[in-house]
Amino acid sequence: MRIDIAKSALRRGTGVLGIFLAVSFALWSPSAQAAQEDGTITVSVVERASGDNGQAKNPVAGVKIHVQGAAGSADGVTDAKGLAVLNVPQTGKYDVSFDATSLPKGVAVNSNTKTTASIDFSAGVSVGTGKSLSFFVGTDTRTTKGRWGLLPQTLVNGIKLSLILAICSIGLALIYGTTGLTNFAHSEIITMAAMVTFWFNQNGPRWPLLLAAPFGIAASALMGSAFELRVWRPLRRRSTSLTSMMIVSIGMAIGTRYVYLFFFGGRNRRFAQYVGDPEIDFGPVGITPRDLGVMIISAIVVIGFSIFLLRTRFGKAIRAVSDNSDLASATGINTDRIILLVWALGGGLAGIGGVMLGAATGVQWDMGNVILLLLFAAFTVGGLGNPFGALAGSFVIGMFTELWTWVFPNVVELKTLGALIALVVILLVRPQGLLGQKERVG
Amino acid sequence: MNWGLILSNSVYTAISANAIAYMLVATGLNVHFGYTGLLNFGQAGFAAIGAYSLSIPISRFNWPWPCAVLLVIVSAIGLALLLGFTTLRLRADYLAIVTIAVAEIIRLSLNSVRFTWLTGGNDGLQGFTSFMEKINPFPQQGIWLWKQKIDGYRLWLLVSGWVLLMVVATLVYLLMRSPWGRVLRSIREDEDAARSLGKNVFAYKLQSLMIGGAIGAIGGVWLVLDKQSSQPGDFATTFTFFSYTIIILGGVARVKGPVIGTMIFLFVIQLVDISLQQATKTTPSDPSPVLPTWLIDQNNYAQLRFMVAGFALAALVVFRPQGIFGDKREQAFDVH
Numbered sequence: 208m209r210i211d212i213a214k215s216a217l218r219r220g221t222g223v224l225g226i227f228l229a230v231s232f233a234l235w236s237p238s239a240q241a242a243q244e245d246g247t248i249t250v251s252v253v254e255r256a257s258g259d260n261g262q263a264k265n266p267v268a269g270v271k272i273h274v275q276g277a278a279g280s281a282d283g284v285t286d287a288k289g290l291a292v293l294n295v296p297q298t299g300k301y302d303v304s305f306d307a308t309s310l311p312k313g314v315a316v317n318s319n320t321k322t323t324a325s326i327d328f329s330a331g332v333s334v335g336t337g338k339s340l341s342f343f344v345g346t347d348t349r350t351t352k353g354r355w356g357l358l359p360q361t362l363v364n365g366i367k368l369s370l371i372l373a374i375c376s377i378g379l380a381l382i383y384g385t386t387g388l389t390n391f392a393h394s395e396i397i398t399m400a401a402m403v404t405f406w407f408n409q410n411g412p413r414w415p416l417l418l419a420a421p422f423g424i425a426a427s428a429l430m431g432s433a434f435e436l437r438v439w440r441p442l443r444r445r446s447t448s449l450t451s452m453m454i455v456s457i458g459m460a461i462g463t464r465y466v467y468l469f470f471f472g473g474r475n476r477r478f479a480q481y482v483g484d485p486e487i488d489f490g491p492v493g494i495t496p497r498d499l500g501v502m503i504i505s506a507i508v509v510i511g512f513s514i515f516l517l518r519t520r521f522g523k524a525i526r527a528v529s530d531n532s533d534l535a536s537a538t539g540i541n542t543d544r545i546i547l548l549v550w551a552l553g554g555g556l557a558g559i560g561g562v563m564l565g566a567a568t569g570v571q572w573d574m575g576n577v578i579l580l581l582l583f584a585a586f587t588v589g590g591l592g593n594p595f596g597a598l599a600g601s602f603v604i605g606m607f608t609e610l611w612t613w614v615f616p617n618v619v620e621l622k623t624l625g626a627l628i629a630l631v632v633i634l635l636v637r638p639q640g641l642l643g644q645k646e647r648v649g
Numbered sequence: 650m651n652w653g654l655i656l657s658n659s660v661y662t663a664i665s666a667n668a669i670a671y672m673l674v675a676t677g678l679n680v681h682f683g684y685t686g687l688l689n690f691g692q693a694g695f696a697a698i699g700a701y702s703l704s705i706p707i708s709r710f711n712w713p714w715p716c717a718v719l720l721v722i723v724s725a726i727g728l729a730l731l732l733g734f735t736t737l738r739l740r741a742d743y744l745a746i747v748t749i750a751v752a753e754i755i756r757l758s759l760n761s762v763r764f765t766w767l768t769g770g771n772d773g774l775q776g777f778t779s780f781m782e783k784i785n786p787f788p789q790q791g792i793w794l795w796k797q798k799i800d801g802y803r804l805w806l807l808v809s810g811w812v813l814l815m816v817v818a819t820l821v822y823l824l825m826r827s828p829w830g831r832v833l834r835s836i837r838e839d840e841d842a843a844r845s846l847g848k849n850v851f852a853y854k855l856q857s858l859m860i861g862g863a864i865g866a867i868g869g870v871w872l873v874l875d876k877q878s879s880q881p882g883d884f885a886t887t888f889t890f891f892s893y894t895i896i897i898l899g900g901v902a903r904v905k906g907p908v909i910g911t912m913i914f915l916f917v918i919q920l921v922d923i924s925l926q927q928a929t930k931t932t933p934s935d936p937s938p939v940l941p942t943w944l945i946d947q948n949n950y951a952q953l954r955f956m957v958a959g960f961a962l963a964a965l966v967v968f969r970p971q972g973i974f975g976d977k978r979e980q981a982f983d984v985h
Contacts, residue, residue, distance in 0.1 A: 389742055442967065450688060451970060453745070454897070455963045457890050462959030469952040580753055583746045591742060618763045627750040631735060634747060638739050 248274055248293045248326055249339035250303060252285050254314050266290070267344060271309040274326075276301035284309075301326045305342055314344055354613075359491040361613040362606075367498055367567065369605025370505035372578065375560035376585045376597040377512060378431075378553025384529030384592035385542075385549045386439065387449045392460040393557055393582065394575030396434075398467055400427040400558030401565035401574060408478050416480045416566070424558035431554020434459075435547050460576070467572040475569040501563045508559055509598065512552075516594060525549055529592060581608065581623065584630040590643020599641050603629060650927050650939060655920065657795035662919040663912040666803060666875035669810035670696075671915065673868030674888070675895040675907035676817060680861030682893070683902035684825055685854060686837030688745040691732070692865050692892055694752030697884035698724050699866025701759060704879040705767060707777035714780035718870075725866035729859040737854050749886060759881040773880030781806065781874055803875070810871055814908070817864055822904040824860070833857055834902075887955075894962040900972035909974060917961075918954045925950035 252267040266289025274281045274293050277300070283291035295301060304323040324340050379393050404423030407414050438459070442452055481500075486493035494502075516522035527535040528545045536542045564574055571577075585604040589596025604626045611625030633641070662668065674696050681689040702721040706712035712720075728751075736747045759768045768774065782802055791800040799807065824830050835843045836850055844850050873879035891914070899910025928939040929950045938946075945953070965972070 389745070447967070450741070451966045453742075454893060455966045457893070458959050458961070458963030458966065460959070461887060461890060462956045462963065465952045465955035465959065469949050469956070472949075580750065584750065587743060587746045618761060621757055621761050621763070624754055624757055627754050630750055631747060634739060634743060635735055638743070 248281075248295060248301065248303060250283070250285070250291045250293065250305070251339070251341045252289045252291075252305060253341055253343050267311065267314055269309060269311060271306035272303065273306070274301050274303050303340060310344060356491060358613060360493070361609050363492045363494060364612075365606040365609035367502050367505075367605075368609055369602040370502055370509060371560050371563050371567065372581055372585050372605050373509050373598050373601035374505055374563065375557050375578070376582045376589075376601050377509070377594045378549075378556040379582055380586045380589070380592055380594045380597035381525060381529065381549045382553050383586070384594070385525065385532065385546050386443070387592075388439065388456065389449075389453050389583075389591075391453065391456040391579070392434065392463065393553075394579035395460050395463040395467070396427050396430050396554050396557040397561035397564065397575035397578070398464070398572065399430050400424050400561035401570045402467060402471060403427075404562050404565065405476065405478065405570045408480075409476070413479070416478050420562045423562055424555055427558025427561060428551045428555035431550040431557070432547060434554075435550035439550075440543065440546075464573060464576055471570075471572050473572060475571045477569050478566055481566060497566055501567055504559075505563055508556070512556065513595070513598070521545075521548065581605075581626055584626050588630055588633050588640055590640030593640075593642050596640055596642035603633070603641070650924070651796075654796045655923050655927060657797040658923055659916050659920040661794050661797040661799065663916040664807065664811075665799075666806035666810050666871055668911050668915050669807070669814055670868045670870075670872035670875060671892070671895060671911040672814055672908050673817065673871060674865045675868075675892045675899075675911060676814075676821060676904075677861040677863070677865030677868060678889075678892045679896050679902065679904075679907050680821060680857055680864065683896060683906070684830065684837065685833045685857040685861075686741075686840075687737075687854060687857065688741050689748050689858070689861070690745045690886070690889055691748030691750075691752035692861075693884040693886060693888040694748070694755045695725055695728060695862040695865035696869030696872065696888065697752070697755050697759060697881065698728050699869035700873040700879045700884070701768065701774075702866070703870050704774040704777040704873060707780070708774045709767060717777075721866050721870055722863050725863040726859045729862040730855070732862075733851075733855040733858045737851055737858070749889075752884070752886065752889065756881050756884050759884075768881070769879075771881065773878050775878045777879075778802075778874055778877045806871070806875055813867070813871075817867070818904050818908065821864075825904070829853075829856075890962065891958060894958060894965065896972075897962070897965050897970065898972050900974045903972075903974060906972060906974065910972065913973070914958070918958060921957055922951065922954045925953055 250272050252270045252272075254265045254267050266285070266287070268285050268287050268289060270285045270289075270291075272283045272285065272291045272293065274283075274295055276295060278296040281293040281295050283293045285291045302323055302325050324342070326340060375393070375397055378396075379390060382388055382390050382393075400420075400423035402423070403426040404416070404419045407419035407422050408416050438455070439452065442455070447455075481495070481497035484495050484497060486495050487499065516526060524535070524540050524545050525548070527538070527540055528542050528549075532542050535545075561575065564578065568574070581604055585600035586592075586597040587600070588603050589598065589600030607629040608622050608626045611622040612619045614625075615621070637643075674692060677695065678689065678692045681687040681692070699721045702724045703714075703717045706717045706720060707714060732748060732751060736744050739747065758764060760771055761768075762770055764770070785802055785805040787801040787804045787808075789801040791798060791802075791804050793799070825833070832843060832848055832853055835846075836848070836853055840850055843853075869884070872883060876883070895910035895914050896906050897910070898913055899906035899908065925940075925945065926947075929942075929945055929947045931938050931947070
């Protein structure tokens, strides 16, 4: 279906609240046709609900579509899939518009929603007989705010993303710190918790989310421990090099990800609760109770874990192994046990992050993989292996990602780019990362 | 189950123009990872740059094809210089992450709705292969490889691709036997030792990055020539990782490694895929597929090959890191 194109582009363009129009021109058939033959214009009307980061996309049926051009005109009404297919002579330019008054109740058009778009059969790659475009409408009302008015909301979104990244990347940093492994399978540990939670919440016993989540988090912790016991510890015993182990983790990640796809399917699905709640207004920003919960729980977990690392015996032992594992084992620390603990804790934290991410953006087979690069960016920017560096890096990356959408509102689908460019630039200026220790290289 | 078709299709896949693309990309990666020890996780980026340097000028600006081919090499070298000057001074693990990041920056930009006027966005570009069709000496109807039909265009790509691959492989072989190649390997084994002998390690790494990158870009060109369409989705990070699987399978730092690795990899993947496709197929006359639908069906059988590919990569590195024909002394796994 043609709207998939717009969908996949928009999946990256989360976070910009409001409504915008994306026009995607698509080739319908690869064979060239004579200019006078009938062409088709496929129009889809999609609702993007607010407060869902634009993730929920519902087709809107019964919307009147009008196509007007020099060579002819056509009218149509969208069907249950939100699609209307209009046949027009395949020549010249057409203006496509939709009738805002025919939108169903509760679906609105805002000042910056375009209700018209034009299609040109003579422009661009002119082979093919069909063109398609999508109109995005929504229920959001906050887009009347000016650019500066949107900044507080962007910052809040940035903090939310940063906190989720922080939870996930602390585990990544601890694992790197204690074992030297860059764990590419971390993304699948994140997804695991969301999947298990989803099963308890929607498929199996249908427990409320707060009851189901601990099982998901436990599954992730178990998965981390199982990886350590069954894969990484035996490999370390064989003194396998770190590069090999990194490639092993890549292989495991790819394999596991497609196991998820096999069983879960490719759709983005949501937990049973906290969907479509009204937002609570805090002056310039509105937050759904769900997102507020995500932020508060994430903040508590991050702060609590930091205190654990700094104050408790286990935390100190972890940092000791991370600093110098030979020295740590010489002082009587059982490094293998500490590393197992790190995997369980790192897995559990990734699990919490996964549940939070699932609540915020929906559960999907590659949800972990989508943010994995941001996690790597975060923990690289912070200085490899330093959990507090990962924390700082998460905030840099999270804020950069969301601020990109504010600075470049027209290219929101490229917001990951902001983070990746930040990564490259920071490493150029400070090759050891923000909190990393200087090392002589090159 | 039509085993004749399954087997002939799998054999064809292992030697097709698509396979040649994988072989070239993996050969480039072999220069980086196998011979120089550079942990380049962004090889898909080089392939993407190569593919789009061909398709954009031809289908958007009507360039003559030799100029576009020249641009492929120039832009690959440009990307190598950019990557090299920014990342080669970093530690190996930083290098890995930055190269992934750059490859993803390239793919996301190509995929962007914003640049649809240039790159075609998610749908990509078509209609840039006519030059290859024009110089095709083979008749349109093609030939039959047992039960697999190969059309004239694909046959031409296959034959010219194999010639090109042989040229590239010979060049890599000669380069790696030359004193220059020995310095590369010494850098892989011990960078500091090479430096203490007065070798400019940075320059050698940069040259390696340029040569491997250009080969990878040509691989990208063959990939899109075969598909007759260049789409950003083909250049995701999994492409790089499968290239790693291929060179480990065939033997790291071996000229024939990428070739043999690709043939085995694609043969197995295709065999799994097409057998499952046949085993889950239902027809109106025969509504019950060979495999029970509660186990696997038409909608999810395609995932199996990625599972196989992923877990095979992990298992290979653990159980047979030197690959099938590799030399244990030549493995580059201990780069730091």
